[in-house]
Amino acid sequence: MLGNYVTFPELLLWIPFVMGLIVLLLKSAKAVKVVSLISVWLTLGVAVVSLVYALPAKEADYWNYNNVSYYWLRYIGSSFTLGLDGISHVFTLLTSLVFALVFMVTSGSSYEKPNAFYAMLLFWQSAITGVFVAFDVLVFYFFWIIVLVLTFFLMGRWGDSWKTGFAFKFFIYQFTGALLFLAAVLILYPYTVPVQADSAHSFTISAFFISPFLAGVQVRAFLLMAIPFFVMIPIFPFHTWFPGSSARSPYPVAMILGSVMVIMGLYGMIRLAIPLFSIAFEKFQDVIFILCVVSIVYSGFIALIQDDLKRLVAWASVTHVGIATLGVCSGNAVALAAGMFETINHGIIIAGLWMVMFIIEALTGKRSISSLGGIAKKSPGLAVFFFFVLFAVVGLPLTGSFYAKWHILEGLAGVSTVALVGLILGYLLTLLLMINIARKVFFGTVSEAVAMAGSMSVMQVIALVLVILAILILGIYPDAVTGLFKASVDNIIKRTGG
Amino acid sequence: MNAIIISGVWGVAMMLGGVLFRRSHTTVFIAIAGMILLLAGNLMEFFSTPLFSFDGFEMLKVSSFGLHFNTIAFFGTLLIFLLNGKDIETLGNHSAEYFSLIFFSLCGVSVATSYNTLLTLFLGIELMVVPLYFLVGSDNRNLKGIEASLKMFLTGAFFSAIILMGIALIYGGNSLGSMYITFISLGKVDVNPMIMTGMVLLLAGMAFKVSAAPFHFWAPDVYDGTPTVVSSFLSAVVQVGAFIAFYKLFSTTFGQIKPQWQTLLVTVAVLSMVIGNVTAIFQQSIKRMLAYAVIAQSGFLLLGLISFSDVGREGVVLFIGSYALGMIGMFAVISRLPDYTIDGFSGLGKLNPGVALFTTIFLLSLTGIPLTAGFLGKLYLLLGLAAGQGWGWLIILASISMAVSAVYYFRIIRAMYFREPVHPVEGVPEMRVSFRWLLGIIAAILILLGLVPDILTSWIYY
Structure with a gap:
């Protein structure tokens, strides 16, 4: 049945969309939440389930169930082609996991x-999956x-303050990038070879x-x-939209923005920018390293002086995603694979961090560090959970982040000293930041x-x-994930000649 | 020929009949009936049953390309009649005459899309624009409208003279002594300074008619000053007619000497996009802002003329279709708002969710957001450029200008959804159910074309 009628990428795309349409028609808030949780x-x-078909044993069915292409704009050589390869598998899994987590955590809060x-x-989930x-x-x-x-509407309509232009700024920033x-694409288009008879390119x-x-x-x-990918990730100097947007968005939006949406930028680098332009990539690699290092160190320091927990997490996530970007842009097989693994970790860890902050605000009604303290006494469960996330963020063994961070270091060791120094500074700053939160928010006087x-x-x-x-x-079995995109990584490395 | 005859006759009939049904509401219905007849006649001719035909030394030559644009223009006018028919009726004291002027203008559009000599080109353009001089100033209680009318008339007459002079120079400069647009092309004529001067003058004149920079100065005042329904007609229909005349002239007559005018046209296009988009950001009045948007859009449209490819032609069709529909929708909404600043839109998402949604779709289409026809129009135009190679910088510039246009279009969306209403609820004029449905239909067409562009573009190969 499956494969002949409908494939996994289609299901992943259309289930949230159709459920979203159903939700739109519902009147009661309770029904809305139940249906969206089901979705x-x-x-x-x-x-x-789609992962089952990624196993080597099912390879024969793989193509059948995971790829689909419809005629669309065929005379200019475009078609509605969807597919799940190793990379896409991991990223769609992450997307659906984070959405499920976010919906569960925020199910208690009410929105206009x-x-x-x-x-x-x-719809947002559907569109992100589509990417x-x-x-x-x-x-x-x-x-x-x-x-x-959709982000523009979500931020602007349900954000903290309607008067400010942050959603607007976000959109203009990102839209400019996307148009670039x-x-x-249009500059490349005349050089592409045709794959169908209907069009020349x-x-x-x-x-x-x-x-x-x-x-x-x-x-x-x-x-x-x-540029658009770096704006999305966000990397210095294109990061200015991010902290404000995160801090002023409603929690579900901020969580997904920080954990899944920014990963779209990294995905773009992995899928398109790096493998397509190996010559150019090599040329600009040093620049990218420097930008990443500046981004990591700069945001690491700024995160240290934040009082607002939302802003703090936003800046911390800039640091963390910068580390992943360094790995992805390393041009080295080990670091690239580790960078991609770190990207997945980023999604889960940052979502976890956001969840802690959300629960803190939901329980206490406060989100500034100065008005918090001693949560460990009041809510030990939350504290335990926070420490798990803390271990993951700083990269202690048994967490996936350890494996990733270690291999990024290992891969970059022979490539660039600047990147290496930046990386270590980034680890230290993250450690400092997390210990700072633990000290001020979870311990101390109640x-x-x-x-x-x-x-x-x-x-x-x-x-x-x-989480x-x-x-x-x-952390314990990283091969479960790295195995999925190993072939893709090898392909990229073969193209970049690294 | 159907369209020319029907629109002319209907215009005369409405003008004479105006004595009979003055001050009654039948005028709108008669006009709508005429519009449907006109549309049907045009479609009949498109599917090769011309009701009227005359030789006329082949001064008019109907092509499916031109007829296709007639259909867009007539459909647009029909929508304007259906949406804002009452507004046209109450422009001033002569309800029937306003409709007949619009029919005369449409007659001009049909001539401008099917001309075969430079003379008929001039006639078409003038026939299209002269009725507008009256319509723009029709609300004689409004000083701004009268000023706009005078401004449009004086500058318009000036540039008509320039077009005429260009035509004269070309006529005198070619050894064949011919005015037929196809004759002068085909490399039969030596390019001499006289023809070149004539071409530059024609380019300037036509750029004025499509309100491209640096000949755009009339547009903002006129769009701002006239009754909204006239702005709608100007932006959607007259622009289309003028642009098609422009396109046809430069793709046939001057097609052979493209290198000579390309730089000039690129300059005009770039200036229009930059000046239009940047100035639009700073406007308080939404109508004035849309006027600058029209300037920017016509700059973008000129890219289709620069690229000159099949994809580019499809892009022109899609772009014109989406742009006309989007503008008609926007002006229809504006005509129902309590004021013409951004405050008029504030809180529309709360007051009238349906209309706000449709307005959003119009704006998304005008910006060029995927899944709307506007995006595909722009994409095809850019693709046409890309195929030519070497236009990388122009593609980047056009893309950035799209991003700039998002600033002012999305400001309206922001006002509708993220702001509280400024005006008291009683101050918001009611929008009839049929009005809302029509807006919904326009929005649906925009999305449909965004998904299946072939239903509009495939006809140009007919």
């Missing part, structure tokens, strides 16, 4: 016009822009891979294409706000346990 669980289930809010979130499964550059761009527009991406990613791009074209296209705090809901506890499980699985 995210269903999507997560499909993502997990819940049906519109949750429908938007589900990860699109195998046609134009379709990729489509989903990318839809993600931006489009310009890059093609937009499918596979066509881009087999087309020869000259060095000059590569440099231009790489510069244009890297503050007034904390003394009044209630207790966590069952949903929240389940979500937290799931711990994910962290441990990634």
